[in-house]
Amino acid sequence: MxxxxxxxxxxxxxxxxxxxxxxxxxxxxxxxxxxxxxxxxxxxxxxxxxxxxxxxxxxxxxxxxxxxxxxxxxxxxxxxxxxxxxxxxxxxxxxxxxxxxxxxxxxxxxxxxxxxxxxxxxxxxxxxxxxxxxxxxxxxxxxxxxxxxxxxxxxxxxxxxRAGEALLNAPSAPAGSDVGPAEVLVPGGPFTMGTDIEPWALDNERPAHAVDVPSFFIDTTPVTNGEYLRFIEDGGYDDPRWWHPEGWLHRQRAGLTAPQFWQRHGSTWSRRVFGRDEPLRPDQPVVHVCWYEADAYARWAGRRLPTEAEWEKAARFDPASGRTRRYPWGDDEPSAEHANLGQRHLEPAGVGAYPAGRSALGVHQLIGDVWEWTSSTFGGYPGFRAWPYREYSEVFFGTEHRVLRGGSFGSDPSAVRSTFRNWDYPIRRQIFSGFRCARSPRADEHV
CATH class of the missing domain: 1.20.120 (Four Helix Bundle (Hemerythrin (Met), subunit A))
Incomplete structure (x- = not known):
């Protein structure tokens, strides 16, 4: 390629x-x-x-x-x-x-x-x-x-x-490495969300506008298979306390017990990956979870999903300069050192595998690996103008769709940016979707 x-x-x-x-x-x-x-x-x-x-x-x-x-x-x-x-x-x-x-x-x-x-x-x-x-x-x-x-x-x-033997091949994604603290503080204050300068940005990414985001903490990495497995083993799929009411109904109707393509073998788990059964890698971001599953995990963990504005601020804001970057790592476009993109691997990389791609605040893998569910529904920014046709995004505005950010291992660099917005129904999980958690500061925390 x-x-x-x-x-x-x-x-x-x-x-x-x-x-x-x-x-x-x-x-x-x-x-x-x-x-x-x-x-x-x-x-x-x-x-x-x-x-x-x-x-x-x-x-x-x-x-x-x-x-x-x-x-x-x-x-x-x-x-x-x-x-x-x-x-x-x-x-x-x-x-x-x-x-x-x-x-x-x-x-x-x-x-x-x-x-x-x-x-x-x-x-x-x-x-x-x-x-x-x-x-x-x-x-x-x-x-x-x-x-x-x-x-x-x-x-x-x-x-x-698809069923049947594998038709696609790619080298295994790299293993993870230590990333330091499990969460980082994103300081409160305004930042510039969206863009007026990306020449190929699509209408829902525009216009650039100031958003004042209160201080929050966000996970340094996406939630991993190993972390998600603890939710399963703690009975997370059987406890309605953690589920959005509509999500609990969906979980029951659809019979959800684990991420799509996971298979239990006694006390161990494997995952079906493009026609192959592979042992579950605990260090990889969990993938093929719907919004309801992500939201339930976050509640179980005592956290929440980040808003779309929080996600973008964590990805783009540079506190040293006060500037909004094009990408987490700066203004250069993605390379193989920055992110797992472009179908180079047929799976997410272990968390911490791309230290060159971390944000100014120290957040890893915001671009590539897995699309990340946010808590936000999909709508236009202030001053939105549909262009060059309404059917690209405007007809999807409303409360039915949740926003995903960041791209996946299957996204191409041309079709993912720190401003790029994806959206889907909260029940969808055939997409390469994962998530990370956030939380607001506690009353006893001085930020």
Missing amino acids: LTRQNHNITELHDEQVRDRLAADLIRARDRTKLLTAVDDTELTHQHSPLMSPLVWDLAHIGNQEELWLLRDVAGRDPLLPETVDMLYDAFQNARKDRPKLPLLEPVPSRRYVDDVRGKVLDVLERIPLHGRPLLEKGFAFGMIVQHEQQHDETMLATHQL
Whole structure:
């Protein structure tokens, strides 16, 4: 997989932006091809009603690229009958219903996405990257890069859900190391949340705005398998005291007794990881837990989930300068030393594995490894403006979705930032989701 140049795109000239975009588009497509390098039966089968068949994701990636970059940006005519657009409209067709659609077969799907990509790279070579909001610093191309990588992570989740032998391989993630104190104090006061300067930031990350956050403590690392196992062994799944009322009902209906893909073998546990049964690694962040499970654990531990603003302040605030950083470690974009991203490993790394990625306050692994549930519901920031289309985020605003932050081992650097906001239903756990805890200071603590 191609590496990503470690440059802030705001500092690049147009030709450098073109080179960067071309490299990002190629890297995303290499990953898409890896995830769809399966036989036609695997490609067209629906492995879970929660997920699309891989062949739908593949052609949807090409369709969105064509709609935005060839038709909208370049003004070209459709490559296929426009009825195809309806087949790959995510809002018109629920995931559970997509196998019933007259989808493109595998060979035409591959041909279609290749045809679109060839024409897009030709457009990228020639079109001015200014003069229209969609083109400033290549925004539309960057949006499509992120869209493809987001679907690649979705397809990676489909691979985790599928039955049968392993189809993907990657080296084991590094083990953890000592991180010092279990929690750190984040001092109270204002910080700048969101962004006005990230050229490829999506609408729900904007605008930048001051948020005054009272002092709080946050876990130095995500909650680990070993820590979560103590919750299970203490009867946490059987005690309604720890559960949100709706979460307790869901736990009973769904029969939840442990994170998804965990398996008990007498007194020991294993985890199903992309078609392999592996011993549970106590030092790894727990993954595949829903919001209700995360919230119940936090209550059992005498803590709580952080708010979205608390999470972002812990990730970005530098108390020495009072400045809000782009990433926990500074302004440089993620590298292999900073975070576990990009499907480099097919699992979270042990806590403390990336000391170069810790925040100014000493918080580890805020980017990569596992998406982290927050206590916040999903909504727009003050002054929010839907752009370039309402369906990206505005239609999801409300109390039904909880915000996740930070990305996972399956997220690409292009599609995760300290300002990036993910969201999902609180019952979802097929995603690569974990969490860390926070707490407010006690009355006897002077902070």
